[in-house]
Amino acid sequence: MQDLNNQVVIITGGAAGIGAALTKVLAQRGASIVAVDINEQAGLAIAQSNPKQIVFLKGDVSCASTAKQAVQLAVRTFGKLTGLVNNAHASIQKPIMEHTKEDWALSFGTGFDATLYFMQAAYPELIKSGGAIVNFGSGAALSGNPMQASYAAAKEAIRGLSRVAANEWAKDNIRVNVVSPKALTEGVAAWKARFPEQYEISANKVPLQRFGDPEKDIAPVVAFLLSEDSRYITGQTLMADGGTVQLR
Template sequence: MRLQGKVGIVTGSASGIGRGIALAMAKEGAHIAIVDVNEEKGKETLAEVNKFTEGLLFIKNISIKENADKVVDEVVKKFGKLDILVNNAHVSRQVPFVETTEDHFDLSFGTGFYPTFYFMKAAYPELKKSKGKVINFASGAGLDGQPTQTSYAAAKEAIRGISRVAANEWGPDGINVNLISPIALTPGVEQWRQNDPKSYDAMINKIPLRRLGDTEQDIGRVAVFLASDDSDYITGQTLMVDGGSIKLR
């Protein structure tokens, strides 16, 4: 129960990696606020969270700045504090570089970068009080320059940039800011595996551990570590939770 009594917000947590993190943290004793636009899946995740601890569900469009303030305010009103912020939500489109448009950038930055920025600003006063933890998300798309990922890679690297700035500025306040760069078997990847098994197998063969990460057991447990006291002396870092695919120097 490494997170016993702690309070966290996880965006994009109705399914996929966000859901895995929400469940992993709930099982370690944290109260979790699920933030997503998918009400049906959000209710399912909330029901699972509530088996272990008390959670909240917010059906919000996080591209709207005011919604970050509302979520933080409601969480603090309910639980009295905020210890953990996980900025996981992100939507993008995959197209070749020369076909990438401003609309693609607007989508990727509007659902990933700006919500991360909004929630960090909204949560800062409470995280300062609790000496809390911020967990943001990077991607091999940006680190390795993956084809067709122009807008997504740009937004993910922008998130890495502001995370390092915040780690430096907020360190004296006792706030840790780190990133996870994952590879995981999400519902979207599962659908791709069914539609194109040959490409899926080729990707698996490039991963040294020869498998995709489990959203809860692999990604979620690393998030638990970063949210716990065990990571108190780690900040400004990108943790590669990708089976050894990318090795940072």
């Protein structure tokens, strides 16, 4: 099990879904967490579950000011910042020809822009002791799933940015990697209810025959990428998806 003692990590979207699993598991492994989310109720609840190690910041990740506030909160509360997980991402599913300007803005604002803002805000703190950034990609983007144009485009933009940052910031001992998960969260359960056929197709394509568990299958991969155990890994995409997409 990865030891994250002495680590201070910002997790965007850290109040629900995979983000909540990350907040819980990384704290269990010793890290102090700043969970940033627009969901105030869930955010307050998760902070209350472990007030010594988890603080909550209510904010919209698509605003650059939220990123700056999160970094300030980490330093003010825990004295430093050693890790950043860009997990939050909201988007709409519809055909390319029906995508509106607002639909593109939602996905790029909460996905790509937010990832960039948090990376830029975190950099001055991360260079102080070296650090790790974990961004989130998606198999839907790698495969080009129908109905997911704005989501897929923003996710692949995040992967491109991550590779450039991995190369630019290697000299600062800052590692940047991407995790591409497949997990049965509340959000996926809602998607399953709305598009049951798409869900069946998706579940049947998983070589390990199931959607992942956020705490047991996804959070440990993120913990690994934040820990010293992965000190020689940067610029990579790790597929935590039961073997669905096999990168070469």
